[in-house]
Amino acid sequence: MMYGAKAYAQVGLETGINSASPHGLIVMLYEGAIEAIRKAKIYLEMQNIEMKTKSVDKALRIIKDGLTASLDVNAGGALAQQLLSLYDYIGKELILANAQNNPERMDTCIDLLDDLRTAWLEIGQTATKS
Template sequence: MYGAKAYAQVGLETGINSASPHGLIVMLYDGAIEAIRKAKIYMEMRDIEMKTKSVDKALRIIKDGLTAALDVNAGGDLAKQLLSLYDYIGKELILANAQNSAQRMDTCIGLLDDLRGAWLEIGQTATRP
């Protein structure tokens, strides 16, 4: 099992090192969405510890990754709106964890997935000649 984890970690590190700035943001969205999906599974399994760890991981990705990447001064209104949306998603995740609410988790996944799609579009547009 350790070998598979180490191999996956190397693959992740390689992806991070070779990703564009847009690609890194998409990876953060992917990580947050995956963590929330796992939290839902753990919630269904009634594994409170793992559910909480997964929600915490998603919150850290949103706060330390997505929110930290925002430049409110350079990004203007769009960055401010994203900051508000990330804050809302964070609060919804905390409530989802406390209330065992799959619906709130689904809302967070939906919002993050929409944002992920927008970033993919921006990345494709930016790389076209």
């Protein structure tokens, strides 16, 4: 039964990815990273270090291979450079949070990513109205 639920969720995710705009994909990356960090916090509370580490690794991959890789530093100028620095900071905070089992550092990362997600959502709404 659990396999069916996972398969259904995977189809929903794939459909969302295939139909999303590039802007929407960035929002999905933010949401994925936030969710992975939230799970890491839960696993930390449960003292399940293996799953905590896997969740942090997933968040780091999303930040590095998704968000950072999507930046065009040449075309994006100063804003892209600032985002690059912020993603680097979040990645370092996550590594420290994982090594120190520090939920406060995880909260900092969640807050930063959520602020960015909110800004992207607002940009998307403004672009849609134009």
